Amino acid sequence: MIQDALPDIPRLWTALAEWGACLLYVLATWRPQDSRRRGIAVMTAALPSLCAYQVVVARLPISLWLAGMLGAVAAMWGILHLALSGSLRRSTYLVVRAFVAAELVASLEWQVELFLLDSHAGTAPALLCVLAVDGVVLGSVYLMERPRFRAEVVPTTATVAGAAAIAAITFAMSNLSFLSTATPFSGRLGAEVFYIRTLVDLCGFIILYAQREVDLQNRASCELATSEALLRAQYEQYLTSKRAIDIVNRKYHDLRHMIASVRAEPDPAVRLERLGDLEESVRPYEVFVRTGNPVLDVILTDREQACQDAEVTLTTIVDGAALGFMAAADLATLVGTALDNALEAVSRIDDAGDRWIRLDVRTRRGFVLIEVANPEAHGQAVAADGELPRRTGASSSTHGYGLGAIRAAAEAYGGQVTAGQNPQGAFTLRVLLPIPSAPPHRSRSL
Structure with missing residues (x-):
């Protein structure tokens, strides 16, 4: 075997590379809800533990390698998994990437050290150079990975399985020469074995990086398509409601004349009965929400009717x-989606007396503040970092994209969106929009 010609990577170098890879992924994927104290304690204990483990494993026979x-x-x-708060799937995905990065760093640092020792550079300069290689490679990996994990996206089972397969193939191909030189893919010279291992590990990491890029692009495309569909649906709903309300308003004025004719009915009992029936039939269709904004009038009138049907009290x-x-x-998109989300949440509350929604729109110091509050229902938990929550039911993906559409609509005007509990314990969605000095010229294709 090739180990007889050249020594393999020292176990302590392997332990250092593995610890460094774990550290960079802890830093790259760190979130506000992760415990900083626990992370520091875990990483502090991890280095001596990995070193001790590698020393023990080095004494085992090659058959147990x-x-x-x-x-x-x-x-x-x-x-x-201990340093970060996350699912088992997320931890598995991260360890796959960390293991390939550790293999790359260990192979590269040992290759550089052997080259320097063969060049009679001395042990101390070689050691310092290897440590510098460690820092540069791990730092570069951190700078590449941090933007990819800035948004918390739990990988799918297929993504984790694909990453594990890539890592397994990379590991097998990079270490094949150390197990046997009698294969078409093995190196036979000592130097080329190290080159093969380093290059294969590098290719494996690049493939994993590309996989992450493709996964993020696919998710972004899906979110964009869903957000566009929600935008179209909200706008079409607005147009439909506006046309319906215009028709009903015309009918309402016609019915008023009919009511006048009914009042002329000579039989008082019949007259009052018909009058009451007519008034009751047209009352739900009159625009009874007037805010000073015709678009908002249509939106709130439509949602008011939906709230009445669901026995929800809407206060505006x-x-x-x-x-x-x-x-x-x-x-x-902004007001309609926010009210739809609130209506769905409070509809899960059993007691009709506790089902309420409050919409507040007011100006404050050059800003418009929009608040939609409702009693917090099961599945409407707020993220620890103040980010908008995602629905936990079967329609969770649509709910998340709807909140994303709210954020996108607000950010288009330089606004911000937050969600949380108010002092009374109600769930509150807040949108803060700066009032422009002049109306912006925006075009939206729908």
């Missing part, structure tokens, strides 16, 4: 004129 490597992967998985204190600078599609 693969088992020792699997044990190292399990140890890295435990480190990442709205200065509609303050939102006059917003395009109709954006206003329908």
Whole structure:
């Protein structure tokens, strides 16, 4: 075997590379809800633990080499899972990437050290150079990975399985020469074995990086398509409601004349009965929400009717004129989606007396503040970092994209969106929009 010609990577170098890879992924994927104290404690204990494990494994026979490597992967998985708060699937995905990065760093640093020792550079300069290689490679990997994990996206089972397959193939091909030189894919000279291992590990990491890029692009495309569909649906709903309300309003005025004729009925009992029936039949169709903004009037009238059907009390204190600078599609998306989400949440509350929604739109110091509050229902938990929550039911994906559409509509006007509990314990969605000095010229294709 090739180990007889050249020494393999020292176990302490392997432990250092594995610890460094775990550290960079802990830093790259760190979230506000992760415990900083626990992370520091885990990473502090991880380095001596990995070193001790590698020293023990080095004494095992070569037949148990693969088992020792699997044990190292399990140890890295435990480190990442303990240091970070996340699902088992997320920890598995991270350890796959960390293991390939550790293999790349260990192979490269040992290759550089052997080259320097062969060049009679001395042990101390070689050691310093290797440490510098460690820092540069791990730092570069961190800078590449941090933007990819800035948004928390839990990988799918297929993504984790694909990443694990890539890592397994990379590991097998990079270490094949150390197990046997009698294969078409093995190196036979000592130097070329190190080149093959380093290059294969590098290719494996690049493939994993590309996989992450493709996964993020696919998710972004899906979110964009869903957001566009929600925008179209909200705008079409607004147009439909506006046409219906215009028709009903015309009918309402006609019916008023009919009511006058009914009043002329000579029989008082019949007259009063018919009059009551006519008034009752047209009352739900009159525009009874007037805010000073015709678009908002249509939206709130439609949602008011939906709330009545669901036995939900909708209270509105709205200065509609303050939102006059917003395009109709954006206003329908922002207010309509927020009310739809609140209505779905409170509909899960059993007691009708506790089902209520409050909409407040007012100006404050050059800003328009939009607040939609409702009693917090099961599945409407707020993220620890103040980010908008995602629905936990079967329609969770649509709910998340709807909140994303709210954020996109607000950010188009330089606004911000937050969600959380108010002092009374109600769930509150807040949108803060700066009032422009002049109406913005925006075009939205729907």
